[in-house]
Amino acid sequence: MTTATTTLLSSSCSFALLRSRPTIIRRYVIPTTTHDHPLRFSSPNRPGLVCREPYYKCRAAITGDLLRDVGATAAVLVGAYGLVRSFDSLTKRNIIQQSLSRKLVHIMSGLLFVVSWPIFSTSMEARYFASFVPLVNCVRLIVHGLSLVKDEGLIKSVTREGKPEELLKGPLYYVLMLMLCAVVFWRESPIGVVSLGMMCAGDGFADIIGRRFGSMKIFYNPKKSWAGSISMFISGFLISSGMLYYYSVLGYFELDWVSTMGRVALVCLVATVVESLPTTHLIDDNISVPLSSMLAAYLSFGY
Ligand SMILES: C/C(=C\COP(=O)(O)O)CCC[C@H](C)CCC[C@H](C)CCCC(C)C
Numbered sequence: 629m630t631t632a633t634t635t636l637l638s639s640s641c642s643f644a645l646l647r648s649r650p651t652i653i654r655r656y657v658i659p660t661t662t663h664d665h666p667l668r669f670s671s672p673n674r675p676g677l678v679c680r681e682p683y684y685k686c687r688a689a690i691t692g693d694l695l696r697d698v699g700a701t702a703a704v705l706v707g708a709y710g711l712v713r714s715f716d717s718l719t720k721r722n723i724i725q726q727s728l729s730r731k732l733v734h735i736m737s738g739l740l741f742v743v744s745w746p747i748f749s750t751s752m753e754a755r756y757f758a759s760f761v762p763l764v765n766c767v768r769l770i771v772h773g774l775s776l777v778k779d780e781g782l783i784k785s786v787t788r789e790g791k792p793e794e795l796l797k798g799p800l801y802y803v804l805m806l807m808l809c810a811v812v813f814w815r816e817s818p819i820g821v822v823s824l825g826m827m828c829a830g831d832g833f834a835d836i837i838g839r840r841f842g843s844m845k846i847f848y849n850p851k852k853s854w855a856g857s858i859s860m861f862i863s864g865f866l867i868s869s870g871m872l873y874y875y876s877v878l879g880y881f882e883l884d885w886v887s888t889m890g891r892v893a894l895v896c897l898v899a900t901v902v903e904s905l906p907t908t909h910l911i912d913d914n915i916s917v918p919l920s921s922m923l924a925a926y927l928s929f930g931y
């Protein structure tokens with residue numbers, strides 16, 4: 629470390645405690661509705677702020693963040709593996725059908741992943757630690773999808789027909805969307821939370837309800853039903869709103885709930901219409917539903 633840097637750091641480190649007010653720290657403008665970075669300080673790899681605390685305090689804070697993020701990543705990785713294994717066991721013991729098992733994994737994986745985001749630190753790198761979990765699962769799906777390694781439990785839990793190559797479609801797109809939302813939107817924007825709510829809960833319940841009660845088919849797409857689409861809208865709206873409430877209770881968002889409910893309803897309507905279209909052969913629902921939700925949420929929420 630250069631003498632200049634040491635001098636800069638050893639002089640002091642200023643901690644700017646951000647709550648939910650717009651705060652400008654030199655080149656950083658923190659949006660009104662987040663305090664995802666309650667502590668921001670400079671270090672050689674974090675230029676831009678003046679240091680005024682003793683250097684050891686900065687090191688301690690950085691080390692604390694690092695340990696917290698590594699621990700959180702390990703815990704979520706174990707949770708992901710355990711979830712798939714649990715449903716594999718339930719399917720093997722014929723407690724639930726394979727199709728229902730896959731949909732429950734579809735619904736629960738992404739939602740629990742979003743629920744886990746607050747356990748990561750407030751550092752700028754936390755989102756990359758979190759996105760490491762879907763990355764590992766992405767590699768796992770590719771390795772098993774190419775049959776480089778055999779994992780009957782994984783294949784049975786997340787495929788329709790038990791073919792390894794199925795892992796390279798819906799499930800792979802699903803974890804890629806989890807990574808995208810974690811890195812791009814994280815805890816700072818409702819867009820990622822709502823989009824994953826629609827992909828996980830909305831699309832998941834559409835399948836479960838539609839298969840069972842979908843006798844009235846949609847006139848422009850006989851493969852989809854009104855029951856499925858209506859359940860997608862309702863479940864997507866309730867789960868997405870619940871996730872936004874969860875994050876607002878934790879202080880990440882300050883939302884006007886009357887207008888927010890309208891915005892979420894609009895996003896749900898867009899995603900539901902997109903999912904009902906006869907385009908599954910062109911683009912997987914795990915791509916079209918989250919992307920259309922992101923666009924609608926961006927236009928609706930504005931950040
Ligand atoms: C079955 C899945 C997608 C198939 O979708 P579709 O084709 O039916 O529309 C989901 C695949 C899930 C994946 C194997 C595991 C993902 C785990 C996630 C990244 C982290 C979850 C952490 C949490 C704490 C359990």
Ligand SMILES: Nc1ccn([C@@H]2O[C@H](COP(=O)(O)OP(=O)(O)O)[C@@H](O)[C@H]2O)c(=O)n1
Nearest residue numbers: 831834835838839842851852853856857913
């Ligand atoms: N809007 C919807 C969505 C699915 N479904 C039912 O759920 C089944 C699976 O839906 P899907 O092809 O979208 O499944 P995924 O691509 O989400 O895995 C469909 O074949 C329908 O029987 C429905 O009835 N209405």
